[in-house]
Amino acid sequence: MRRRSLGSLATVALVAAAFASGVTPARAQVSVSSPYLDIVNRYQSGDQAKAVADMAAYPTAKLSERARKDLRDLTCQVLCGTADCRRARSEKPEEFERVLEAWGASLPAAAALHVDTAIQAQAEDRRDVAEAHRVLALELVDLMEQELAPSTGGSPITRPRITDGPAFSGPTQIGPDTRIARRAQASQLITLLSVWLLQLRGDLAQIQAPLARAQQRFPQDPLVALALGSLHEANAAPNALVEASVGRQGNLEKWRQEERAFRLEQALAAYRQATTLDPTLAEAHLRIGHVLLLTGKVDEADAAFARASAETGDKRWRYLAEMLRADAADARGDRPGARQRYQAALAAWPDAQSPVLALSRIDASSGEWTEAQARLAALSPRTGGRAEDPWWAYGFGQAWRIDAGLTTLRRLVVR
Amino acid sequence: MKAILAAAIVLAVAAPSVAQQEPPPQPTPLFRAVANVVRVDTLVTERGKPIGKLTADDFELFDDGVRQQVTAASIEDVEIDVVLVLDTSRSVAGTRLQALRDAASALVRSLRPEDRAAVVTFASGVTVNAPLTTDHTAVSRALETAEARGATSLVDAAWTSVLLTHGTDRPTLVLIFSDGADTASWLRVSPVVALASRANLVVDAVVAGGARLLRQPRRSPPPASAAPAATEPRDAGVENFLVDLTGATGGSIVDGSTGSRLEGAFVAALREFRTRYQLSYTPTGVDHAGWHPLEVRVRRQGATIRARPGYTQ
Numbered sequence: 097m098r099r100r101s102l103g104s105l106a107t108v109a110l111v112a113a114a115f116a117s118g119v120t121p122a123r124a125q126v127s128v129s130s131p132y133l134d135i136v137n138r139y140q141s142g143d144q145a146k147a148v149a150d151m152a153a154y155p156t157a158k159l160s161e162r163a164r165k166d167l168r169d170l171t172c173q174v175l176c177g178t179a180d181c182r183r184a185r186s187e188k189p190e191e192f193e194r195v196l197e198a199w200g201a202s203l204p205a206a207a208a209l210h211v212d213t214a215i216q217a218q219a220e221d222r223r224d225v226a227e228a229h230r231v232l233a234l235e236l237v238d239l240m241e242q243e244l245a246p247s248t249g250g251s252p253i254t255r256p257r258i259t260d261g262p263a264f265s266g267p268t269q270i271g272p273d274t275r276i277a278r279r280a281q282a283s284q285l286i287t288l289l290s291v292w293l294l295q296l297r298g299d300l301a302q303i304q305a306p307l308a309r310a311q312q313r314f315p316q317d318p319l320v321a322l323a324l325g326s327l328h329e330a331n332a333a334p335n336a337l338v339e340a341s342v343g344r345q346g347n348l349e350k351w352r353q354e355e356r357a358f359r360l361e362q363a364l365a366a367y368r369q370a371t372t373l374d375p376t377l378a379e380a381h382l383r384i385g386h387v388l389l390l391t392g393k394v395d396e397a398d399a400a401f402a403r404a405s406a407e408t409g410d411k412r413w414r415y416l417a418e419m420l421r422a423d424a425a426d427a428r429g430d431r432p433g434a435r436q437r438y439q440a441a442l443a444a445w446p447d448a449q450s451p452v453l454a455l456s457r458i459d460a461s462s463g464e465w466t467e468a469q470a471r472l473a474a475l476s477p478r479t480g481g482r483a484e485d486p487w488w489a490y491g492f493g494q495a496w497r498i499d500a501g502l503t504t505l506r507r508l509v510v511r
Numbered sequence: 512m513k514a515i516l517a518a519a520i521v522l523a524v525a526a527p528s529v530a531q532q533e534p535p536p537q538p539t540p541l542f543r544a545v546a547n548v549v550r551v552d553t554l555v556t557e558r559g560k561p562i563g564k565l566t567a568d569d570f571e572l573f574d575d576g577v578r579q580q581v582t583a584a585s586i587e588d589v590e591i592d593v594v595l596v597l598d599t600s601r602s603v604a605g606t607r608l609q610a611l612r613d614a615a616s617a618l619v620r621s622l623r624p625e626d627r628a629a630v631v632t633f634a635s636g637v638t639v640n641a642p643l644t645t646d647h648t649a650v651s652r653a654l655e656t657a658e659a660r661g662a663t664s665l666v667d668a669a670w671t672s673v674l675l676t677h678g679t680d681r682p683t684l685v686l687i688f689s690d691g692a693d694t695a696s697w698l699r700v701s702p703v704v705a706l707a708s709r710a711n712l713v714v715d716a717v718v719a720g721g722a723r724l725l726r727q728p729r730r731s732p733p734p735a736s737a738a739p740a741a742t743e744p745r746d747a748g749v750e751n752f753l754v755d756l757t758g759a760t761g762g763s764i765v766d767g768s769t770g771s772r773l774e775g776a777f778v779a780a781l782r783e784f785r786t787r788y789q790l791s792y793t794p795t796g797v798d799h800a801g802w803h804p805l806e807v808r809v810r811r812q813g814a815t816i817r818a819r820p821g822y823t824q
Contacts, residue, residue, distance in 0.1 A: 221605075456670075477638055487697055
């Protein structure tokens, strides 16, 4: 089977220099083929939609094993004449350099393809498929870190020191070696996308592992701090606490109160860390305000919302800041102030539904029933069906970043 | 003819009272116009079966401990409004959505021509698919267009449906179906429960989310204010929302976890609602603002009564 795959090498290129595109002159191309690698190659070539569709249709049984064999062992077999990578590393160091170079290109692309496929499968409600690809993407990131680590005798590719400083800590920052930096970026984005996918699914229990990994590898990334804060905030939600208390003994109400206080404290600390890492991060300021609002600290919350609004030109955060400031005003009994801010929110995001409902509530509270009911016209299928509201995504952490993250990742790994 | 006559009696009792006791303008006149006549939709059962043919003489109603003079009409005899509030979040996709459509359609088919129905669906957002109408074909069409996607804005949907019914004189059933907890509503729980407890309606819930959702209504006083309190966390009470909402209106929560159960639960909710009695009275000797606890008794040995626990004046 392998021999037959190797026999049709001509069209499939797993290109060693691909990931270094535009940085260093490409070395001789190496072609390795298999049905699995064909899909990875297609992804690298820029036909990403087709590659994702093909990968989503690929059997998930033993997928991890197939990926490792084809990506790792097959490359080694072709370039060093043996699939035993450890042996190749020690016995054929020169050839093995080319293996490392090939892996440097193929592993990030394959990991990106798998997280991309996971997101697509999740969108189609194919949860099992999504989970298989999400897990495999992280396995490949691990493999990448493990295999591309410097050997005792030195390695042609310097191990990125991502924990030492800010050089590799943010998705927009590029380190001294662009090639390594891009690989680190890919690794970082794949890990974050995995976390965001779990946020989207509301799978709080599963988030911990990839998040811990991200914290360890990218401690300077404010997005990691944001995700950690969001996990704590989600775990502090009443429904999550009820679920978490199932099977516990003793005073459950007391446990829930204590757990909630602890979680909110942790969330606040993580969001504050995010603002320390990036003081201009409007989302972190906004989430700080929301946690403060959850704890009844209305005035402090309002200040945080004002800061969020001041830090951004992005209408998403301006809208949410206005909404939450309106809620804070309402909670203080300032009904005119609340009304004004809800209207400002609606101006910032005209398709939003939450301010319409909030205004109907204020109308009803003021005895303006006709006005309150008239607002429901905005909820008809014609208008309500088109509604988009950033508030709806608030409870799903940073999942709203998936599309942008995926676009960056695709660009990063394309040949 | 019987239905029209009974409705006329109820209105005849209600209308003069409203006219004679027109209240002065209030800063927050929540349901002030109809609060002078209090309506309490009451279910009377014996061993789980409704008791029919009761008259006003069979009931005793106490408003804050003071006995009131009530009139009683069987809801069986009058035109009603039904608002279907359906969870179409992503978790409902597939066979459950079709079962939901079938169940809702079965209920609509059980309505009488003069009854009105509305459809509100909710996922991340809320959509009023059909406003209150006697055009049942339009309601059925609206059900067919429902798609399953997104998160769950249960609290926002409940607000919408209760507000939608404001001003109606008909006995009103709001029937909510949900298979999960709220994840995306903007509105807080307390104003929604407060509004429902002031309205003359019954909220029943059919749930398909396991034991955590399938709990009995809590018939405790709802929040007094329709505005949020400064120190109340934004998400306060969300875990008990259906328990409190149904409890505040004298409704119930039933299991609809499978397709056949779902259809049965919908039709049964309507049938049960029709067996209720609408007790009406003009409060006497209890002219104070705030919470008014209600107690309804019936002169039948072994009878069980379900009605809202009180109202806020």
